[in-house]
Each structure stands twice: as C-alpha cells, then as structure tokens.
Amino acid sequence: MISKLINRKIFTLLKVQYSNMLEYRVEIALWAISGIIPFFMLNIWTNNNLNESINISDVMLSRYFLCAFFVRQFSVVWVVFSFEEDSLMGKVSPYLIQPINPFFRYFAQHLAEQITRFPFALIIIFFFFIFNPESIWIPNSGILLLSIISTFLSFLIQFLIQSIVACLCFWTEKASSIERLLFIPTLFLSGLLAPVVSFPTYVKSWIYLTPFPYLIDFPANLLSGNETNISGGLSMQILWIFLLFPLFKKIWAEGTKKYTAMGT
C-alpha cells in the first residue's frame, strides 16, 4: 500500500516534470551536444596511438568513449545548483512543508530530463556510427540490461554525492563551490577523459576504492564489451549507495534544523 502510494507520487512527479522538461527541449538538445567530451578524448587518443600502451584496439577504444558519452548522458547531475538557487531564493520553503522530501522533486526532474535527452543522444550515436562504421556492435541483451542498471546506479551515486553537497547550503550559502572541488576528481578519475585501466597500477588500486570509477568507467566498459569485473563493479556501486544514503539522510536532518528560510 505504502509503496503503491510512493510510486503514485513519484510517477506523477515524473509525468509533470517530463511535461516541464519538454518545454526546454531545445536547451536539452544543446546540453546533449555539449556532452561530447569523450569524442574529443577519443580523437586525442587515436591520433597519438595512446591505446597501444594499454593494449586496447582502436575499435574497442572508440566503443569505450561512445559508451562513456552514453553513460554520461544518463548520469549527469546538477541538483546542487538547483537546490542552492532554490534555497537562497526561498523557493524551497513551500516544498519543505509538503509531505514528501524536496529531493524527490529534483530526482524526478533529473529522470525526466534523461527521458527528454534520450532521442537526442540516439541521434548523436547514429552520427557517430556513420563516421565510425567499424565501431558498430550490438551488445547482448544480458549485458545491455546490466549496463542500464549500472548506469542508473551511477546516476544514483552522483545524485547522492551532489545531494550531500547541496545540503551543505544549510551551513554555507555557496555549496556549489564545494561541488567544483569534486568536479576535478570526477573528471579525471571517472573514466571520462581516459579509461581507468590506463592509470599506473599503484594509482589504480587507490582509484578503485573511491566512487569515481563506478560513475563512467565501469558502466562504459561493461556496455562496450571490454573486460571488466561485473559482479565486483556492481557490488561497489551498491556499496557506495548504501554508504551515501544514510549520510545524506543525516546531513539533511541536521541541515533542515539550520534552515533560515532566507528570501521569504
């Protein structure tokens, strides 16, 4: 019964946010295009034959960066910026006195944006295959399903990390500046610029203890068919969610006590 009600709330939130996101379809198309960093990186890697140093073929590398692009499209999170603005402008106040955590709204916004983004991402992938026909492949249904799950888990990890940072708005008004600090390891250690396998062994062993390689590298390797530890990767993703969720709940509970409802 409870889960039915929650599902109804989430479903309605999702439906309304999707209608809202469709109003911004042009912006979303541009955001999708703006996420083509992996293609630039692919170009750098192949032009300099860097893939030879890590024993990955050109085709597998191009598939990796295509998958990195795809995973990034469905795991990009901006909740800290939305929450910071809403918090500073007092817009979050009416949501705080509704019987649903305001983060569900942001969560639904993200999911709705991903659904809106999907066709644009497909168009970009279509053009990628036109220019790189040798990279075309069809992953088997099991791998595809696991990749979708893994991408969603990656989104959840990023959403939780940013939500924790967003909650710091209750203490410091500019929590987004803390997010900027996180952006650097996310960029370098997630696999967006280079597959984590290309890092020195000693560094790699440390990187795999952080949540970053599970944001892009693991789901991208899984989807592209590169060799990867599937159960280990999925377990680490779930572990990080289990670690981050109670932390978010605690910071949220403490933070709301500090809320001063500025701007209202």
Added chain:
Amino acid sequence: MVQNIIEVKNLSKSFDISSKKPGLKGTIKHFFRRQTKSLKVIKDISFEIKEGEIVGFLGANGAGKTTILKMLCGLIYPSEGYILVSGYLPFRRKENFLKNITLIMGQKQQLIWDLPPIESFYLNASIYDLDKFEAKKRIKKLSEMLEIDEELFIPVRKLSLGQRMKSELLAALIHEPNILFLDEPTLGLDINAQRNLRKFLLKYNKETNATICLTSHYMKDITSLCKRVICVQEGAISYDGKLDLLLKKLSPVKEILIVCRSEEDAIKLENSGFTIKNKIKNEITIKIENNSITSSLKNILNNYDIEDLFINEPPIDEIIGKLLIKKDYDF
C-alpha cells in the same frame, strides 16, 4: 468548549548574523576574520490560538511576524521554548502534521512556472495522497470559490499576478488544511483582487472552520478578517487581544465635525469647555473621549442649534502606525 489548536510557550529564536564594515579594509578583514553575532529575533513569546480563529500578526518590518509563522509551520527550528500545533511539534514535520497545514508567502510560489496551474494541482494532489476523482472534485470546488476557470490551463508565466495568487491559493488548499499560515497574501494585488481574496478566506474559514494566522501590511486585510490581533514589536508581543479593544485603546478620542446654524452658536460651543481641534466660521471640530460620546452629543444637540454633524473615525492605518513606531506602548 473550543480547543486550542496552537500553543506557544516561551518561544525564542536567534540567528547568527555576520557583519562587515564598508570599504576594502572592511572586506579584507571580513575575509580573514568573519565577525558573527547572535541576534535574538523572537524573545520569549507565549500565546494560544483556538480552532477556527482568524488571528492577525501586526508589526513593523523586521519585527518578527514572519519568523513566528515560519516556526509555527515547522519551516524553521526554534532556539528555545515550546510550540504545539494541532498536537504536533511543527519542526519535526511529521506527515500527518504537514497534511494539516499550509503556508502561503506573498509572491513566493510553488507552481511550476512553465506549465499550466492544473499540472501543479494534480501534482500536489498526489503528494497529499488524494485520488484523481477527489482531486478533480476539490479543484472544481476551489476554482469556483476563487472564480478561476480558463486560467487553470494557461502556463503560469503568462498569468497576471492576481490570477497567479489565486492559483497559488488553490495549490496550497487542495489538501483542505485545518490551519492556514498566510504571510502577506495580498501583497502586490490590486484592490479588487485583494477584496476577492479576503472574501474567499472568510468563506473558507466559515465552511471548514479552519484556523488562519495572517500577517499583512494592508490594514484592510486585518480589519476585514481578524477579530483578534497579536502585535509584535522587536520580537516580543506587545498586545494580544481583540482588534476593537486595541483600536479603542490606541485612539481613545473621536473627532466630531459640528455644523452650527449660525456662527454665534459656533462661538458659544467653542467656549463651552469641549476640546476644540479647529473652527472655521460655523463649522467646529471637537474631540470627545469614546466613553463620554453619547452624553456629550446629547448635551450638544439639546443646547445648541445644530445643522449637521459628522463623527470621524481616525484612519486605522494611522492608529496602528502609531503603535508600530512607538516602542513603549503601555497596554
């Protein structure tokens, strides 16, 4: 016996405020050593509100009215003291408590800007666990009460302020709350929209016996809706009681313009011992204390040849304005 729905005892709220001196020197100093001080904005206040009451909170800007409302609805955490609203501690924000209340803050909106209000209404309905049939029924009822129809299907960004405010109200009331916290609900609305909103609130209160706590700088809102007012001055309550009584206390005299048939009568009246405000030919304005108004008028009508007389009520804005300026009013 009517139950207390809100109980507040020794409530205080302090905020940490950082201050910065002007100029480059001040900025550099502020960067390295931030000076903060704790400012007590609500000071040990206590009051009770009964179910179905409409209570107006009066006070100058920064007096603490909105902070009190924010604590009552659970938006901010009190520093000291005790609040019980509808049997709940508001700051715990329990689901059943949240389903019982609503907060409307002037032009702060919860409607989704790019979508028609109807979308936000259905969203709120599902958040408050209303099924689609019930939601439809309530939207119909409230939109009739608020006299909005086609506006429900126009994107919020294209609505006028008045239409938006009505839609805001509908979104905030779809779950039929028992307690309404209204912070400047008529802010920015034109006279007709203000009147309609007041009419609606009275109707809602009459039909549902909802308790309404209201702050407003428009005295018409207060006089039309509230029998009881709580005056807040620098975070403390300076008056809590009937509005009529407050007005009598703040304005103990009435001004009466008397038009005498002749200037001679006016001169006679001028010398009869009444407090005279001014005299122009045969028109004379006198001040009479509220408690002796009947006997004084009887005396005047019996002893002088009077053509006409007008009793002038001093403007309520002026009376309350005096209260807000003067800090040491003794009630």
